[in-house]
Amino acid sequence: QAPVTPAVGTVKVKVKVLRKKAIVRWTRAANATGYAVRIRRPGRTYTAWRAVEVRRFTVRKLRAGKKYGVKVRGIGDAGKGPVTTVRFRAKKRPSR
Numbered sequence: 001q002a003p004v005t006p007a008v009g010t011v012k013v014k015v016k017v018l019r020k021k022a023i024v025r026w027t028r029a030a031n032a033t034g035y036a037v038r039i040r041r042p043g044r045t046y047t048a049w050r051a052v053e054v055r056r057f058t059v060r061k062l063r064a065g066k067k068y069g070v071k072v073r074g075i076g077d078a079g080k081g082p083v084t085t086v087r088f089r090a091k092k093r094p095s096r
Helices: none
Strands: 013-017 021-026 034-040 050-052 056-060 067-076 084-089
Touching: 013 067, 013 084, 021 067, 021 084, 056 067
Parallel strands: none
Antiparallel strands: 013 021, 021 056, 034 050, 034 067, 067 084
16 A cells, blocks of 8 residues: 655745735745745736745736735645635825
């Protein structure tokens, strides 16, 4: 009988919203060898999953005051871990 591969754990996601970009970071998922990220921009559907090896992703060219979504999951030998979804709003431009 083949050994059981431990399941990939859940990630906790934090977003730091700056003026024109947002930095997305997440905790290490148990048994993950990499991560996958997808982004939803205003008025659009989520992008395809993008594989990343580091625990950080930058969303650039934010539109002021608009809502965005980010999904992150761990990927490992046992397959894909659960998806964590975070929503955030871009900063509004200061009025002149």
